[in-house]
Amino acid sequence: MSQNVRVRFAPSPTGPLHIGGVRTALFNYLFAKKHDGDFVLRIEDTDQNRYVAGAEDYIVEALNWCGIPFDEGPGKDGGLGPYRQSERKHLYKQYADRLVAEGKAYYAFDAAETLDFHRKDHEAKGKTFIYNWHNRSKLSNSLSLSEEEVHAKLDAGEDYVIRFKSPKGETLVLRDTVRGKITIDTNILDDKVLFKSDGMPTYHLANIVDDHLMEITHVIRGEEWLPSLALHVLLYQAFGWKTPDFAHLPLILKPTGKGKLSKRDGEKLGFPVFPLEWKDPKTQGVSRGYREDGYFPEAVINFLAFLGWNPGTEQELFSLEELIEVFSLERVNRSGARFDPEKIQWYNQQYLQQKSDAELVVAFEEILAAKGVSTTRDLTAIVSSLKERATFVEDFWKLGGFFFEAPMTFDEKAAKKGWKEGTSALMSELVKVIDLLEDLSQERLSTAIKGWVASKEIGFGKVMMPLRLALVGSLQGPDVFEVVSILGKEETIARIKKAQSVLDQAP
Numbered sequence: 001m002s003q004n005v006r007v008r009f010a011p012s013p014t015g016p017l018h019i020g021g022v023r024t025a026l027f028n029y030l031f032a033k034k035h036d037g038d039f040v041l042r043i044e045d046t047d048q049n050r051y052v053a054g055a056e057d058y059i060v061e062a063l064n065w066c067g068i069p070f071d072e073g074p075g076k077d078g079g080l081g082p083y084r085q086s087e088r089k090h091l092y093k094q095y096a097d098r099l100v101a102e103g104k105a106y107y108a109f110d111a112a113e114t115l116d117f118h119r120k121d122h123e124a125k126g127k128t129f130i131y132n133w134h135n136r137s138k139l140s141n142s143l144s145l146s147e148e149e150v151h152a153k154l155d156a157g158e159d160y161v162i163r164f165k166s167p168k169g170e171t172l173v174l175r176d177t178v179r180g181k182i183t184i185d186t187n188i189l190d191d192k193v194l195f196k197s198d199g200m201p202t203y204h205l206a207n208i209v210d211d212h213l214m215e216i217t218h219v220i221r222g223e224e225w226l227p228s229l230a231l232h233v234l235l236y237q238a239f240g241w242k243t244p245d246f247a248h249l250p251l252i253l254k255p256t257g258k259g260k261l262s263k264r265d266g267e268k269l270g271f272p273v274f275p276l277e278w279k280d281p282k283t284q285g286v287s288r289g290y291r292e293d294g295y296f297p298e299a300v301i302n303f304l305a306f307l308g309w310n311p312g313t314e315q316e317l318f319s320l321e322e323l324i325e326v327f328s329l330e331r332v333n334r335s336g337a338r339f340d341p342e343k344i345q346w347y348n349q350q351y352l353q354q355k356s357d358a359e360l361v362v363a364f365e366e367i368l369a370a371k372g373v374s375t376t377r378d379l380t381a382i383v384s385s386l387k388e389r390a391t392f393v394e395d396f397w398k399l400g401g402f403f404f405e406a407p408m409t410f411d412e413k414a415a416k417k418g419w420k421e422g423t424s425a426l427m428s429e430l431v432k433v434i435d436l437l438e439d440l441s442q443e444r445l446s447t448a449i450k451g452w453v454a455s456k457e458i459g460f461g462k463v464m465m466p467l468r469l470a471l472v473g474s475l476q477g478p479d480v481f482e483v484v485s486i487l488g489k490e491e492t493i494a495r496i497k498k499a500q501s502v503l504d505q506a507p
Contacts, residue, residue: 174246
């Protein structure tokens with residue numbers, strides 16, 4: 001590609017960034033970095049009625065957490081800003097006026113009541129009202145009125161909008177990198193409003209003007225914008241500007257595969273649909289986020305990359321650098337991608353296994369601190385013993401809380417199974433074996449206790465099962481010798497005696 005690649009992610013700050021928006025940002029980022037290009041963030045905040053305080057900061061923080069920061073945007077001026085549409089309002093009117101002057105757009109003075117009447121009249125006849133070539137001459141606009149009448153209305157300050165004059169009788173051939181060739185009959189297009197009576201541009205005009213002025217070469221966006229593609233291409237042609245390459249990404253579907261993934265799906269099925277936790281400033285309601293739920297950003301990104309794209313190989317685990325290397329828009333699917341909450345958990349588990357014990361200890365220390373737990377125990381050994389069965393760092397507490405808090409109760413079923421007549425006497429003998437050991441390494445414990453069990457000519461389970469029960473409170477957990485080694489002699493013996501005092505009294 002001879003021209004420097006420039007892509008943009010252009011969300012509206014109307015609330016938290018949906019995971020589908022993160023996927024769109026990710027594909028833009030991957031494409032830009034693949035071609036040594038620029039990833040631009042533009043905040044489309046012209047609709048002040050829907051603006052939500054804090055939403056822009058949320059978007060920026062989410063991109064940073066995901067590891068896909070923008071190169072240009074608010075606070076990172078690349079010379080083509082400003083990057084908030086509200087700060088660009090002064091730009092758009094001149095472009096709307098230019099189209100009017102060139103006969104490619106027109107003033108429309110139709111009252112809302114008039115348009116509503118026409119819509120209902122068409123509906124009653126089983127038709128759809130479209131404001132375009134077949135009826136524009138019958139409505140109140142600068143194409144049907146005389147020049148004097150138009151000037152009179154403008155001078156009188158009557159409300160008006162500026163509509164694009166869609167061509168009649170043409171066949172528009174469009175090209176989409178994901179969808180391929182698309183053919184549109186311009187007779188079915190309506191004359192979209194470009195500029196509103198409140199002095200603000202509509203999305204369509206602002207979008208095209210901004211993309212042109214920011215020198216965007218590739219527009220990568222969700223398929224919900226596919227119906228706007230014809231208008232946008234026509235606008236580029238009307239201005240005489242070079243049209244960027246378009247790629248419309250497939251929808252992210254509900255876990256059932258039917259319908260677009262929504263916030264409600266996450267609330268109903270118990271998984272986040274936002275990258276970060278969001279507290280609604282109006283309702284104070286809190287929506288879960290992947291960060292706060294304990295997911296690694298690398299896992300979220302890897303998972304999202306596979307929603308609507310595949311590398312053409314069996315490989316599933318990709319670092320961000322590897323994704324950049326293999327990503328291409330040609331391998332993006334046309335059909336919707338089903339969101340699988342279990343698959344993203346699998347990804348998180350894979351990334352947890354890849355992390356060093358030292359990294360996991362740091363993350364686990366934060367969880368312990370939040371719980372008010374301080375310890376001198378070997379956290380590296382604890383993490384190492386638990387990580388194979390963990391999906392989240394939070395699981396270390398669920399799987400190994402007994403390392404920090406001695407069990408006060410014992411699983412009833414496990415006790416019936418593991419604490420039999422004569423068990424307490426065996427445990428008293430075991431205490432003496434452990435007390436004599438100077439070296440409590442896992443290997444030394446294994447040799448000494450297995451040797452003692454063999455000398456007693458009893459089943460291994462008769463000792464190991466009640467020992468695990470005494471130390472853990474259930475029959476779960478890592479290798480028993482590993483648990484003893486981590487707990488140490490004094491704590492191990494104290495827990496065995498506690499179990500004796502409780503379980504010997506059990507009915």
